[in-house]
Amino acid sequence: MALIQDTDKAKVREILGRMDQPVRLVNFTQELECQYCRETRQLLEEVAGFSDKLTLEVHDFLLEKAKAETYKVDKIPATVLIGEKDRGIRYYGIPAGYEFATLLEDIVMVSRGDSGLSLASRGKLAGLKDPLHLQVYVTPT
């Protein structure tokens, strides 16, 4: 059964239609998939089908440890968005509900290479000297 409802397909197509450059969705799961690992992979497969600028790469977290380390992925299900380069954008757990909208908007953002932030925010971030690791806990509803 499809995770993306028929009623949402036009909207998904419309949002992803704003893509510019190609984006890779890099997914980490494992052979015996946990429920959300399976659903995350399926969701990404469906999303990737909406645009020929999107490709999906699926990796086994346990068998491809070096790959996981390269992407600094430490738990699954994990999804990494890669455009021109790795910008440090990660999802742990299924990006469903509100976070599905976030995923689509993030894909467009990475594809267009523009954060969309205000000039003030861009200025403050340009002044950063040390790495900043943000972790945002969410629930899918």
Add this chain to the structure above:
Amino acid sequence: MRLAHQFAMESDLVTADMIEASEFPQLAMRHGVMGVPKTLVNDRPAADGMLPEGAFLDVILASAKVASS
């Protein structure tokens, strides 16, 4: 959640993880997550709830400063 990813997009020094709390209950418990969204900066609690862009960035930058001092 989007803002954190936008910050990551903008700055090479920022990395941003979305973590689905119900799929990682032990991690959520360790980080004292009682409600969502909850934001941690360099593994320390920084913000509860949703904030507008400017305020959210200020809170994050302030807690990064506290953490490094």
